Amino acid sequence: MDSDMRWVSWRRRELLAFLLAAVYAAAAPAAAPPVILVLGDSLSAEYGLKRGSGWVALLEDRLARERIPARVINASISGDTTSGGRARLPALLSQHKPTHVIIELGANDALRGLPLAGTEDNLAQMTQAAQKAGARVLLVGMQVPPNYGSDYTKKFAALFAQVAARFHAGLVPFLLAGVADAPDARTLFQSDGIHPRAEAHPRILDNVWPELKKQLPDAARQRQPGSAS
Template sequence: MFRRDFIAAGALALLGTAPALAQQSRKAAARAPVILVVGDSLSAEYGLPRGSGWVALLEKRLAQEKIGATVVNASVSGDTTAGGRARLPALLRQHGPTHVVIELGANDALRGLPLTNTRDNLAWMVEQSQAAGARVLLVGMQMPPNYGADYARRFAALFEAVAKERKVPLVPFLLHGIADVPDSTALFQPDRIHPRAEAHPRMLDNVWPQLRKLL
C-alpha cells in the first residue's frame, strides 16, 4: 500500500509541475528576439554618420515589418575573428541573444592571417552561439582579384564550409552589388575599403532575406 501511495503521489507531483514547465516554455518561445551583431568596421559605421550603417537600418526595417526585436551592435572597427572569439562569451552572457549575426573575417585576410585560424574561429563562434540557444547567421566576405584567384577562392570557401558544417544560413558576400559592380569605386569611401552610406541599404538587402527566415 505504501509503495502504491508513494508512486501515486509522485505521479501527481509530476503532473502538477507540467503546467508550470509548459508555461515557462511558452514564455521562452514568446520572448522578443534579441539580435546580436558581432562584426568589424563594415558593421560599425566606420566613417559614416551615426544611424546610416546597415545595422542601424536593420532596426528601422524591423520596425517597419512590425517585428519587436532588439538589435545589439557589438561590432568593432578593425576586429578580427580572433578578437570576436575573445569578446563573444561575455556578449552572450550579457545580452542573452536569440539570434547572432557573425560578420568577421575581412581583417584576417587584410592582415594575411592563416585561413585555418579564421575558419576555426568562425566555427567556434557559431558553436558557442548555438550552445547558448541562439540562431546564427554567418555573413561571408570575398577578396578582390589582386589577392590572387586561389586565395580568393579559398577565403570565400571557408565561410561556406563553416556554414555547412554547423548547419547555419550564409550570406555569401556582404558587399554583393557594391564591390562587384563595374563602377564600384563610386560606392566606397576614399580608402576604397569601406562603403559609403548610400551602399548600406544594399548591404542590408543582402542580409535581410536570410535573417528574416530565422526570425
C-alpha cells in the same frame, strides 16, 4: 434517459476542458522578442559614416517596418578579426542572451594575411558557442580582391560556406554583393576604397535581410501589445 445524461456529462467535460485551456493560454507568458547580436568589424560599426546610417541601424528600421519587435545589439568594432570576435563573444552571450547572432568577421584576417585555417576555426568556434547558448547563427561571407592570388581568394570565400554547412547555420554569401562588384563600385566607397559610403548600406542590408528573415518565422508573427493583427 441514460443516454441523455451521458450526453450532458460529456458536454460538461468538453466545456470544462475548453475553459481550462483558455485560462492556461491567457496565463502563459508572451514569447520574448528576439535579441539580435551583430558581431562585426568596421563594415558593421559605421566606420566613416554618420551614426544611424549603417546597415545595422537600417536593420532596426526594417524590423520596425515589418512590425517585428526585435532588439538589435551592435557589438561591432572597427579593425576586429575573427580572433578578437571569438575572445569577445562569451561575455556578449552571457550579458545579452541573444536569440540570433550575426557574425560579420574575417575581412581583417585577410587584410593581415592571417592563415585561413585559423580564420575558419575561429568562425567555427564562434558559431558553436552561439548555438550552444541557444542562438541561431547567420554567417556573413566576404571576398577579397583577386590580387591576393586566385587560390587564396577562392579558399577564403569558400570557408564561410563550409562553416555554415558544418553547423547548419545561415549564410550570406557575400556582404558586399551589388556594391564591390557593381559597375559604379568606386562611387560606392569612401576615399580609402575599403569602406562603403552610406549610399551603399541599404544594398548591404538587402543582402543580409532575406537570410535573417528566414530565421525569424515565429518573430515575424509577433506583434507589439495593442497592435492590429
